[in-house]
Amino acid sequence: MTDELTTARPRVRVALVGIGAWGRNLARNYAQLPDAELCWICDTDPGRLAEAARHFPDAVCTTDYGQVLADPQLDAVVIAASAQAHFTLGRRALLAGKDVFIEKPLVLEVADGEELVRLAAERARVLMVGHLLEYHPVVLRLRDMIRAGELGRVLYVYSQRVNLGTVRQDENALWSLAPHDISSILFMLDQVPTDVSARGQCYVQRGIEDVVFMNMNFADRAMAHIHVSWLDPHKVRRITVVGSKRMAVFDDAEGTEKLRIYDKGATVGEECNTFAETVGLRFGDIRIPHIKSAEPLRLECQHFVDCVRSRAQPVSDGQDGLRVVRILAAAQRSLKSNGDPVTVDLVPAPRVAA
Ligand SMILES: NC(=O)c1ccc[n+]([C@@H]2O[C@H](COP(=O)([O-])OP(=O)(O)OC[C@H]3O[C@@H](n4cnc5c(N)ncnc54)[C@H](O)[C@@H]3O)[C@@H](O)[C@H]2O)c1
Numbered sequence: 001m002t003d004e005l006t007t008a009r010p011r012v013r014v015a016l017v018g019i020g021a022w023g024r025n026l027a028r029n030y031a032q033l034p035d036a037e038l039c040w041i042c043d044t045d046p047g048r049l050a051e052a053a054r055h056f057p058d059a060v061c062t063t064d065y066g067q068v069l070a071d072p073q074l075d076a077v078v079i080a081a082s083a084q085a086h087f088t089l090g091r092r093a094l095l096a097g098k099d100v101f102i103e104k105p106l107v108l109e110v111a112d113g114e115e116l117v118r119l120a121a122e123r124a125r126v127l128m129v130g131h132l133l134e135y136h137p138v139v140l141r142l143r144d145m146i147r148a149g150e151l152g153r154v155l156y157v158y159s160q161r162v163n164l165g166t167v168r169q170d171e172n173a174l175w176s177l178a179p180h181d182i183s184s185i186l187f188m189l190d191q192v193p194t195d196v197s198a199r200g201q202c203y204v205q206r207g208i209e210d211v212v213f214m215n216m217n218f219a220d221r222a223m224a225h226i227h228v229s230w231l232d233p234h235k236v237r238r239i240t241v242v243g244s245k246r247m248a249v250f251d252d253a254e255g256t257e258k259l260r261i262y263d264k265g266a267t268v269g270e271e272c273n274t275f276a277e278t279v280g281l282r283f284g285d286i287r288i289p290h291i292k293s294a295e296p297l298r299l300e301c302q303h304f305v306d307c308v309r310s311r312a313q314p315v316s317d318g319q320d321g322l323r324v325v326r327i328l329a330a331a332q333r334s335l336k337s338n339g340d341p342v343t344v345d346l347v348p349a350p351r352v353a354a
Helices: 002-008 023-032 046-055 065-069 083-095 110-122 137-147 173-189 296-310 318-336
Strands: 012-017 036-042 060-062 076-079 099-103 127-130 154-162 195-201 211-217 223-229 236-243 247-251 259-268 279-287
Touching: 012 023, 012 065, 012 296, 023 036, 023 046, 023 296, 036 046, 036 065, 046 060, 060 065, 065 083, 076 083, 076 296, 083 099, 083 110, 099 110, 099 296, 110 127, 110 318, 127 296, 127 318, 137 173, 137 236, 137 247, 137 259, 154 173, 173 195, 173 211, 173 223, 173 236, 173 318, 195 318, 211 318
Parallel strands: 012 036, 012 076, 036 060, 076 099, 099 127, 154 223
Antiparallel strands: 154 236, 195 211, 211 223, 236 247, 247 259, 259 279
């Protein structure tokens, strides 16, 4: 009955802007979602459009963004163009009265993010950012475990997002890769950092950092360390959470066993005679919880379509995108001052139900 009702409603009409390496994945998902219709594909590169037309024959392909926005039947614009173009494309779409999804990073300047958030609020438009890991079933499970206290107090988190490529020209490795780590760590910890620091180096291109080591400190003494690089021999996509009771490792490069929970920890006794008695190390079992697999991108696209229909605020809304941009901008300032800590003054996300 529910399915019949759902499919009886008009489908959300979507335009994709930017059909490059990642845009193709978005196009595939929107073309497959039963309650969405991929109507337009827009790209400034005619070669890419010609290829898109072969794969998505039902969509109209154009280099003219104005033509897309002039379509009165169009509900939403999905932007997966290069990061430099996000602000202008997103702003035009909001001004044209469309709901908007923008890939990460939302924008490259804090002021631009503020403007998009303001425009979306003024015009009651949905604004969502592609913080993909906030839709990843393993990240959702980890957040639930942290909220339920299963790991104890989170002491520190570290992540690695490294491999060889994709080398970008209009953003550095920090802005390209770290939005995933920052957004998922804030999401799992339900906290915002108090200060940020980062060090990195430009080896391949002048003035564009290829490798960055970034830190975030939280008010409760938790720390997060993020290592991002597109100049590395290994492909690693891993986040480790060390809690006072248990430890967890999310390895997204694993096929099915992506989450491991280690029943390991250290306890400090009181009134003991020797050091060995004072610090007790616990080496317990390792558990691999079963997590129903689902493509995070599919879940993310479905969530955008649902929000367009219901007018609900997305989990990764414009404020979430802006929060991450503020942290990236603070980390960028720290990079330029060789790692000096930069204070950030952020409003935490409202706590949504698990
Ligand atoms: N969520 C994720 O996991 C993920 C992964 C990869 C990339 N991304 C993001 O997706 C976006 C695109 O990345 P990509 O790897 O596909 O880059 P890409 O360079 O392969 O593709 C970008 C496409 O946008 C087009 N384009 C650029 N400016 C445009 C404009 N003004 N109007 C229309 N088209 C324009 C280019 O011609 C190109 O075809 C970036 O923001 C990137 O950060 C997200």
